[in-house]
């Protein structure tokens with residue numbers, strides 16, 4: 472199959488999966504039941520994959536086989552066809568959905584075999600900016616202040632016009648202090664760093680220039696897929712907190728667990744990234760249940776062809 476045809480096929484499969492998951496968990500928006508909302512998204516996404524014309528294998532999923540009955544790492548899904556590696560976050564921001572708070576979304580990345588890093592379930596330190604900057608402008612080994620100063624200079628604005636995004640966590644106090652002393656603006660988000668990273672690719676719409684901080688490693692690879700499609704820059708580093716976590720990372724193929732991961736390490740092959748809005752947010756309108764059906768807003772980005780699309784679908788009620 473040509474690169475172009477692969478991108479088209481994977482885009483369709485990805486959109487159908489994120490849309491189905493978004494509609495299912497949007498029905499549980501605002502009821503305070505985050506686990507039920509997550510389960511609804513997982514069920515719907517898995518059902519969508521099962522009928523899709525591909526042979527998919529989950530490389531980033533809900534957990535190991537003993538922790539997750541569905542969409543576990545290694546699970547094979549699909550009705551048969553080309554071999555595809557799958558990364559999923561069926562409901563990114565379960566608490567956001569339960570509280571009907573902004574920016575809950577459903578996320579999928581699809582590549583050919585070997586196109587996505589197998590990231591263990593632990594923290595990852597992350598830094599990301601959008602497209603249009605000289606390669607190597609930012610670096611995880613530089614201080615946050617140095618990265619922001621470089622970015623402000625490259626953008627041609629004072630540092631006070633640069634806005635960084637971080638998860639609102641105590642562990643980020645040092646970065647926050649450093650950026651405040653420098654005079655940069657900070658958006659603190661309660662959850663959802665896949666969105667935080669991909670906001671950097673559309674600064675005009677989102678208002679975010681740079682993403683910093685630690686969050687889930689699986690979410691890091693999903694976000695890296697978005698950055699690869701949009702042409703920005705991202706680096707990550709696994710942060711195992713115990714020897715058991717470090718051993719788990721090594722068992723997944725990370726010989727040097729403290730290695731700085733480049734975008735190519737995280738997403739070595741072409742990829743399709745799709746995300747659908749569950750609740751309203753900076754990039755999406757959340758699902759709307761209207762008389763004629765459920766309206767869903769999705770971004771689908773395809774590095775096989777370079778196409779980046781927004782899809783607004785209406786699904787009839789089953």
Ligand code: VTB
Nearest residue numbers: 563564640662663664665686687690
């Ligand atoms: C991270 C982040 C996710 O949950 O996994 C976070 O990557 C959990 O972090 O986007 P804490 O352990 O600090 O709570 C999300 O925010 C949402 O799933």
